[in-house]
Amino acid sequence: GQNIDQPTEMTATEGAIVQINCTYQTSGFNGLFWYQQHAGEAPTFLSYNVLDGLEEKGRFSSFLSRSKGYSYLLLKELQMKDSASYLCAVRGRQAGTALIFGKGTTLSVSS
């Protein structure tokens, strides 16, 4: 079967660092994506990993270990605007660009 697990909720304070974990079990693997979704808005692309290792993009980094079926999203220097849902998604064996999403992690950043 297909399964993607991530924590439901996390809290952090401004300026801190937070790590959101994601584990997956899918039939086939063609890459892992992280999306950010503010309430009532469209998901927006954050990162893509297909090879093992760390991808860094400004305050956001994403890590992948294919052998462990594991990824994390690291957010540094947290800001209030980072309060959102973070969605982990895997492209499995399904045709084309279909993504299998986790339920999302709601991050609340307080001052």
Next chain:
Amino acid sequence: ETGVTQSPTHLIKTRGQQVTLRCSSQSGHNTVSWYQQALGQGPQFIFQYYREEENGRGNFPPRFSGLQFPNYSSELNVNALELDDSALYLCASSVDSATNEKLFFGSGTQLSVL
């Protein structure tokens, strides 16, 4: 560059009715996919269209159907609406159907079935 646009933004229907949701893909994109996002859940893949042909489908019944037009815009049709169809319906487009292509999402249509 125009992003992905969806219409309407909100819709209320009653059980048994039919609904059509519309999506304009981002300029230059030939692939459109549709997702259903229930409250508190991640998006679930419904189907994908590439150059007017359906080329992938998730675990949704046949009463969920779609079309893609020559300008790559798309429609999602749902017949015989059920209460559980209440959700946010997201359309996403990409440059093509390659596996590394990121999806660009519209803001969605919030469908309520009473």
